[in-house]
Amino acid sequence: MITGTPKPIEEILEMVEPYDNIIVAGCHGCVTVCRVGGHKEVEVLSSTLRLARESGGSKIEINELSLERQCDPEYVETLRPLIDDYQAVLSIACGAGIQFLAEKFSKTPILPGINTGFLGVTERQGEWSERCQGCGDCVLHLTGGICPVTRCAKQLFHGPCGGSTAGKCEIDQNVQCGWQLIIDRLKALDQMDNYLKLKPYKGWDSSRDGGPRRIIREDMI
Amino acid sequence: MLPCTGRIEESLLLKAFENGADGVMVIGCLEGDCHYVSGNIRARERVKRVYSILDQIKIGPERIRMYNLSAGEGAKFAAFANEFVEQIMELGPSPINIVRAKTAQKAPEEETL
Incomplete structure (x- = not known):
């Protein structure tokens, strides 16, 4: 699977600072399995951002959703009917998913909520290690x-x-x-x-x- | 009320703060005594993660705490509850509730202008 790690919350808060109405988009693919970008993580990140922003005096509205995969056009297209209602999308998919959203929705800033890691395996719950560099x-x-x-x-x-x-x-x-x-x-x-x-x-x-x-x-x- | 603390998700704990809680106490069975084997151990790890989140966003990690006791320890439950409530009273309202109170105070003032 493609692995990843969450970005520090301070970094994400800085990224979303200009916006008060965003989508937090998860992915049901690899990042769900490695517990960094699935729907549970969407819920936790959204709550965290709302709490941080409101306690700092600037509320943020968040639409929490997850796509089946952010790297396939048929699932990415499901965002199209609603994307214009939001100022930005914070994606917690891998770098491929984040870039694919950016390509498909050129007028909306797409922000990365995770740092994408490597192609690897699950050693045990909470531990992953690299196995493939895709050398072709x-x-x-x-x-x-x-x-x-x-x-x-x-x-x-x-x-x-x-x-x-x-x-x-x-x-x-x-x-x-x-x-x-x-x-x-x-x-x-x-x-x-x-x-x-x-x-x-x-x-x-x-x-x-x-x-x-x-x-x-x-x-x- | 949940049948097992193992059902608690981090998002549920954070929602409590979003809904205005100044503190959240999670009470699970004694460790090693979970009917579902490891429910309370899972809950302990989730509470730890929320503790870390609350610390990072300056809501205050001491506003969440997990206790373990058996269903037969009524007096201990009361003591834990009193202890936690005292701790939260000392801390005062959470930063989010302070902002909300200020906003609610301002709103009627603005209406009268």
Whole structure:
């Protein structure tokens, strides 16, 4: 899922300071699962803003709503009939959702209520960790299902570097060496021959280095 | 009245302040004694989060507190209630109620002008 963390309330209050009639928009997708942008969070944030603003002497009216997904046009369009009645939208979807609203409603300021994080997994309730950087050229079949792009701080492709000690990465003793994980897993799978199949170099043009990416599936258009 | 404090959402607690409460006390069963296993533990964490929110927006974190007692502890309930009410009386009205009172005071004055 796409993860995120709430922005500090002071930062959000500063953002909405010029407005007294806004929408707080949640998303039922990833941000609901990681408890940062679902309808419950819409309710809590809206109450918090109303309390802070009224106790400071400047009330704010808030329409609390959540879209099924803020990254799909059919759901985003459900905002169109009401958007002109509000001065701004505070979106607590991921950065993709926030930008999609901004594209669709060019006359309304769309404000970010969260800081978008990474593509990750839930370790346990309240803890998420990164697994994928969307490099566009997956090699997980060769690396025992562990991504060297994401799990290795240097994004190396040919084994652990000199900063790997006792299975830990030099950047932080709490971070496991991605390559140590890969080697251990390949050994356990009896697939160490995969280690020799890795590419001599990785082309990064399918990653962010090629600029903003686009997928066009002719079979679906 | 809720059958279990585990049903309490943060938004419900904040709504109480929006509706004019100067303080909110949450009373759950004794820890380890929840009929739904962990309802009161969940409530404790939610109260903590609201505590933090009230602190950040300067309403005052001491305006919310969670107590734990069993249904048979009537005297203790009364003591907790009295203690909390005294604490809130000392704090006075919440900032939002002070603003509302001032606004209500101004309104009749403006009408007479």
